[in-house]
Amino acid sequence: MSTSTDSPAGRSGSRSGGTNSPAGGVAWAFWLRSLNEVTRVRGALIGTSIAPLVFLLGTSGQFGRLVGLPGFPTDSYLSWIIPLCCLQGAGFAGAAAGANLARDIEQGWFDRLLVAPVARPLLVLGPVLGAITRSMVPVTLVLIVGVLIGGEVTGGVLGIVALYVASAGFCTVAAMWAIAIAVHFRTQQAGPLMQMSVFLGVFLSTAYTPQPLLKGWLEDVARVNPVSHILELARQSTVSGIDLSLAHTWPGLVALAALVAVFGALAMIGLRRMGR
Amino acid sequence: MSGPASSSPPAVSVHGLERAFKGGIKAVDGLDLEVREGEVYGFLGPNGAGKTTTVRILVTLLKPTAGEARVAGFDVVSQADAVRRNIGVALQEAAIDPLMTGRELLRMQGALHGMKGAQARSRAEELLDRVGLTDAGGRRVGQYSGGMRRRLDLAMALVHRPKVLFLDEPTTGLDPTSRSALWREVRSLNDDGTTVFLTTQYLEEAEQLADRVGIIAGGSLVAEGTPAELKAHVGEPTLHVDLAPESDVAAARVALSAVGPLVDCQDDARVAIRAARGKATVPLAIRALDEAGIAVESVEVESPTLDDVFAAVTGSTLEGATQGASADQAEVPA
Numbered sequence: 349m350s351t352s353t354d355s356p357a358g359r360s361g362s363r364s365g366g367t368n369s370p371a372g373g374v375a376w377a378f379w380l381r382s383l384n385e386v387t388r389v390r391g392a393l394i395g396t397s398i399a400p401l402v403f404l405l406g407t408s409g410q411f412g413r414l415v416g417l418p419g420f421p422t423d424s425y426l427s428w429i430i431p432l433c434c435l436q437g438a439g440f441a442g443a444a445a446g447a448n449l450a451r452d453i454e455q456g457w458f459d460r461l462l463v464a465p466v467a468r469p470l471l472v473l474g475p476v477l478g479a480i481t482r483s484m485v486p487v488t489l490v491l492i493v494g495v496l497i498g499g500e501v502t503g504g505v506l507g508i509v510a511l512y513v514a515s516a517g518f519c520t521v522a523a524m525w526a527i528a529i530a531v532h533f534r535t536q537q538a539g540p541l542m543q544m545s546v547f548l549g550v551f552l553s554t555a556y557t558p559q560p561l562l563k564g565w566l567e568d569v570a571r572v573n574p575v576s577h578i579l580e581l582a583r584q585s586t587v588s589g590i591d592l593s594l595a596h597t598w599p600g601l602v603a604l605a606a607l608v609a610v611f612g613a614l615a616m617i618g619l620r621r622m623g624r
Numbered sequence: 625m626s627g628p629a630s631s632s633p634p635a636v637s638v639h640g641l642e643r644a645f646k647g648g649i650k651a652v653d654g655l656d657l658e659v660r661e662g663e664v665y666g667f668l669g670p671n672g673a674g675k676t677t678t679v680r681i682l683v684t685l686l687k688p689t690a691g692e693a694r695v696a697g698f699d700v701v702s703q704a705d706a707v708r709r710n711i712g713v714a715l716q717e718a719a720i721d722p723l724m725t726g727r728e729l730l731r732m733q734g735a736l737h738g739m740k741g742a743q744a745r746s747r748a749e750e751l752l753d754r755v756g757l758t759d760a761g762g763r764r765v766g767q768y769s770g771g772m773r774r775r776l777d778l779a780m781a782l783v784h785r786p787k788v789l790f791l792d793e794p795t796t797g798l799d800p801t802s803r804s805a806l807w808r809e810v811r812s813l814n815d816d817g818t819t820v821f822l823t824t825q826y827l828e829e830a831e832q833l834a835d836r837v838g839i840i841a842g843g844s845l846v847a848e849g850t851p852a853e854l855k856a857h858v859g860e861p862t863l864h865v866d867l868a869p870e871s872d873v874a875a876a877r878v879a880l881s882a883v884g885p886l887v888d889c890q891d892d893a894r895v896a897i898r899a900a901r902g903k904a905t906v907p908l909a910i911r912a913l914d915e916a917g918i919a920v921e922s923v924e925v926e927s928p929t930l931d932d933v934f935a936a937v938t939g940s941t942l943e944g945a946t947q948g949a950s951a952d953q954a955e956v957p958a
C-alpha cells in the first residue's frame with residue numbers, strides 16, 4: 349500500500365508500517381533518563397546507601413560472637429554479612445525502580461512511553477538498567493566500608509566479580525518483581541509491598557545463619573529459597589569457607605536466571621494487560 | 625475544506641465503538657465517526673462525556689470492549705505498532721518528567737521514534753524554535769509555566785512528523801494568550817497537512833479550529849457537522865442593551881427593532897434583539913439608539929454556548945447531560 353507522499357510521515361521518510369524503533373537507541377535514552385534520579389535528586393542515594401551501611405555496622409557489632417558456633421564457614425561475622433548487605437542494597441535499589449514506575453504510571457508519564465513505537469519489553473528493560481546502575485553505589489559503598497572495618501576479601505578479583513554479578517542479578521530480580529507489581533496495581537501505594545518482598549526474600553534465606561544452624565520451618569524455607577543460592581554466589585567474595593568454585597557459582601546463576609524469567613514474564617503479562 | 629480522497633483511507637474511522645469500565649459505566653457507547661485526511665476534527669463535549677476514553681482507545685492506550693477503530697488505516701488493537709508510528713499524542717493529564725530539560729525531552733522523544741543522535745538533536749532545536757522555547761530549552765521542565773508545558777507537549781508530539789495528531793483538551797486551563805498561541809500552532813500544523821483530532825469543552829475552540837465538529841454526550845455522538853451547521857441548530861447570538869436610568873424603554877425598543885428582531889427581556893431597563901451578525905451588530909445598535917437620543921449604559925453580545933448547543937441537540941442542559949451520562953437512565957417511550 350502506498351501512502352501519499354505529501355503526508356507528514358511520508359515526507360520525513362519514516363516507514364508507515366509497524367516496525368518499532370531500534371532497541372539500542374531506545375534503551376540508551378531510558379538509561380540516560382534513569383540517571384537523573386541519581387544525579388538530579390538531592391540525597392537520592394542516601395536512603396539506598398545508608399540503610400545497608402547502618403545494617404552492616406549494627407549487625408556486625410551485635411552478632412559478632414555468633415561465628416564461634418560450629419557450622420559457620422568463617423570466623424568473621426563481618427565477612428559473612430558484607431555480601432548480604434550488598435545484596436540487600438541492590439535489592440532495594442531494584443524495588444525502587446518499581447516504585448518509580450508506579451509513580452510514572454500514576455502521573456501519566458508512562459502513557460507517553462506506551463504510545464511510542466517502542467518494543468514493549470524495552471519499557472521494562474529501561475527501568476531495570478537504571479536500577480542496576482544505581483545499585484552499584486550501595487554495593488560498592490558497603491564493600492569499601494566493610495573492608496575498611498576489617499572485612500577480608502578472600503575470593504580475590506573473581507570473588508568480587510561474583511559479588512557484583514550476584515548483586516546486579518538480585519537487583520534485576522527485585523526490579524522485575526517490583527515492576528510486575530507496579531503494572532498490576534498502578535499506584536504508588538504498592539511501594540511498601542515491593543520493599544517488603546525484598547526484605548522477606550532475604551530474611552527467609554541463609555542471610556544471617558548458615559543452613560546447618562537453621563532450625564525448624566526456617567530451615568526448610570531457606571533450603572528452597574533461591575536467595576540462599578544467590579547469597580552463596582556472592583559469599584565467594586569474602587567468606588573463607590565458601591571457596592571460589594563452580595559448585596558455589598552455578599546454583600546462584602540458575603536461581604537468578606529462573607527468577608528473572610518468572611518475574612520478567614509476570615511484568616510483561618501485566619504490561620500487556622494495562623489497556624484492558 | 626478537503627473532500628474525502630478516494631485513494632487514501634480515512635485518518636480515523638470508528639464503528640460501533642464501546643468501552644465499559646468495571647462497575648458497568650459505559651464511557652463510550654456505540655460511537656461512529658470518521659475523520660478525513662487533512663481535516664481538523666473537533667470532538668466537543670462536557671466533562672465526563674467520554675472524550676478522553678475515546679482518545680485513549682484511538683492512541684492504543686486502552687482496548688475497546690466492542691466495536692472497532694482504525695487510525696491512519698491501521699487497526700488500533702491488532703496493528704497497534706503501526707498506529708503508534710503514525711500518530712502524535714498530547715494527552716490531557718500526562719505529567720512531564722520535571723527533572724529533564726525541554727531539550728532533553730525532545731531528544732529522548734526522537735530516540736523513542738528511532739532517530740539517530742544528530743538527527744534527534746537537530747529536530748529538537750527545530751521544534752524548540754517552532755514553539756518558542758529555544759531560550760527555555762536548557763531549563764528543567766519543573767520550572768516551566770502551564771503554557772510552556774503545553775507547548776513543549778505539542779512539540780514532543782510532533783517530533784516524528786505524525787500523520788494524525790491527537791490533542792486532548794490542549795487549552796483547558798490556559799490563559800487567553802497561551803490559548804491563541806496554541807491555536808495558531810494547530811492551524812499551521814494543519815496547513816502543513818497534519819490531520820488533527822482535537823477534544824475540547826469550548827465551543828469557541830471548536831469553532832476557531834475545526835473543519836468539522838462532533839458533539840459527544842454520554843459516550844455517543846449526538847450531532848456532527850461544520851461549526852456553521854451546528855450553530856444554525858442553536859440559533860443566533862443575542863445583543864443586550866442596558867439603558868441609562870430614566871431612558872425611554874419603549875423608544876429604545878422601536879429604535880432597536882430596526883436593527884434586529886426583538887427578544888423578550890425580563891429586566892425593565894434592558895432591551896434585547898437577535899444579532900445574526902454577532903459583534904458586528906454592536907455599532908449598528910449604538911448608532912440607532914444614538915440617533916433616537918437614547919442614553920446607553922452598556923451593550924453586550926451573548927453568543928450561543930456549548931450549553932445552548934446541548935439544549936438544542938439533546939433537549940437537556942449541559943448539566944443534565946452529564947448526569948444522564950453517568951446514571952443509566954431509562955429511555956423515554958416515544
Ligand SMILES: Nc1ncnc2c1ncn2[C@@H]1O[C@H](COP(=O)(O)OP(=O)(O)O)[C@@H](O)[C@H]1O
Pocket residue numbers: 645646649650651669670671672673674675676677678949950
Ligand atoms: N478508568 C476508569 N474507570 C472507571 N470509569 C472511568 C474510567 N475512566 C473514565 N471513566 C468514566 O467514564 C466517563 C467518561 O470519562 P472521560 O472519557 O474521561 O470523559 P471526558 O474526557 O469527556 O471528560 C466518566 O463518567 C468517567 O468517570
Ligand SMILES: [Mg+2]
Pocket residue numbers: 672675676677716792793
Ligand atoms: Mg477528558
